Amino acid sequence: MANILELQHIDKIYGTSIKTHVLHDVNLSFEEGSFNSIIGQSGSGKSTLLNILGTLDKPTNGKVVLNGKDVSTLKSKELASLRNETIGFIFQFHYLLPEFTAIQNILLPNRIKNAKVSKETMDRALELIDFVGLSAVKDNPANKMSGGQQQRTAIARALINNPRIILADEPTGNLDSDTAEQIYKLMRDINKKYNTTFIIITHDQQIAQKTDRIVEIKDGKILLDLRK
Amino acid sequence: MKLSFSIAKRFLTYSKGQTILIMLGIAIGISVQIFIGLLIQGLQDSLIQRTIGQSPHITIVSESKGASFQIEDALFTSLTKDDRLIHVGKTADGAVFALTANEDESALLRGFSDETATIYDLENSLLDGRMADTANEVILGKGLATNLNVDLNETITLQTILGDTVDVKVVGIFDLGVSAVNDSWIVSQSELTQELFNLGDAFTGIEMQVKDVFAADTIAASLEPSVDSDLKVVNWKAQNESLLSGLNGQSISTYMIQLFVLISVILGISSVLAITVLQKSRQIGILKAMGINDSQASLIFIFQGLILGILGGILGVGLGVGLLAMFTTFAKNPDGTALIPITYDATFIAFSGSVAVISALLASVIPARKSKKLSPIEVIRNG
């Protein structure tokens, strides 16, 4: 299957005077529709890697190829719209906008893409909110929901533009294990239903075991790349 | 664009207390600006009205004081047709002694045409009696009437320095509000003066008012070439330099006050908006991660400034006009007229309102630029 996302010889050095070399010549590629996990100790460079994958951060050296396109050639405006249409983010902290309701938060990426929300999108939003089990609280302000509900809202938001890639950085790190289990099941269902590529950073060994591929990072290098 | 606007709106309604506070800040600034601006304008207008409202703004007289001259028809017609001028009247004046059986007073006999009387609003200044209809009737200033101890319909004698005399009937007494005038003027038809001083059909002056009182000097200068070289054109501004410099000083201090109010409005808005960028940096970071571009992010703050400016401006105009209305209702002369008559100058009010909008826009530029620099990872990394 085709690679949707590729890292070629990635180095990441933080700081100018005091330099922290976080990633060392990382080469990694992900196939479309695959369900991947990244594991590793705290401080090993997982989040740095994911942010570079998601074009939120720039590598010091190396190339990020998204959907066959070298992202370093894109202008910041083009990059923003590429990110909007192809990548959905789920973070450890849900990062909803408290000024908006659950359903409005879910629709935001779509409103960034199209000035007007179409009937189809509205239907899709309702379908997604039903899919993540939040129909009852869809009109609640974002900050008037439980942690699990907020994280599920964030997942629905990541899906609204039907992105081909979902990047998740410890999405269940703040949730109890039951809720964590539900969220993973949910992501798996989405992967099956929409053929969405998932790259998930996790601490949870049990959950990592259930993914198709485990990449382990240690001190900014790939220690292990296990495919099932 | 639409998204930025709706996010801006949402940010403002979410922190209502803060929004109302900034809006009030803008509104108070603008209302002070309108209140002071229009009040001082009203004050100056009424001062000028009181000073020159009932007197000629431009007079044409002989270079040699008090001498008479022939008024050419062509000149007078062109003056009456000049649409910068409102009332143009001929006068024939001369110094006389006013004599009664027991009293004598020196006086200025002024021979007016109907137009000249209009300049002085003489008919409405009559305390008693009526206007002088013929050349043997006169009206007196109230001070002069008291000093001469004459009543209506009594006869007095006017005597020139050369000793020529004429008997005239007092048919009215006027009050022009200036005691120097009330104590010395005798007003009649110009034929009386022409007869008494043997002027023939010559006059001693042409008096006129202009529509735009502050243009009196330039209008006077433009009339200069069309009058004979032995005549001079005098305007009120040249004769009231100290009043004008006083008004000018007042205007400058008003501008200073307005400028400082403006600066404080801008500083207030920009500091609050700068804080909102900090408050909303998390949201902006998330929106950027979701693919909002830098200019859309900046627009959110520009729109916040615009909304605050427009609402604050409208509120400020309402507040300022309300304050003025209250002021004119409560600050009254004993006779019930407004102490300072206010003209609600629509241009000035609109200008002040747009000052609110423009300053809020200017103030939002800094936070808008700051938001451009905000990167999503910073937010994500720091939670």
Ligand SMILES: Nc1ncnc2c1ncn2[C@@H]1O[C@H](COP(=O)(O)OP(=O)(O)O)[C@@H](O)[C@H]1O
């Ligand atoms: N902005 C930064 N400046 C300097 N060092 C950083 C910065 N961000 C991360 N690091 C460092 O890079 C290393 C990897 O961090 P991170 O990618 O967050 O690891 P992980 O997600 O695996 O815990 C850590 O040692 C961290 O201190």
Ligand SMILES: [Mg+2]
């Ligand atoms: Mg991390």
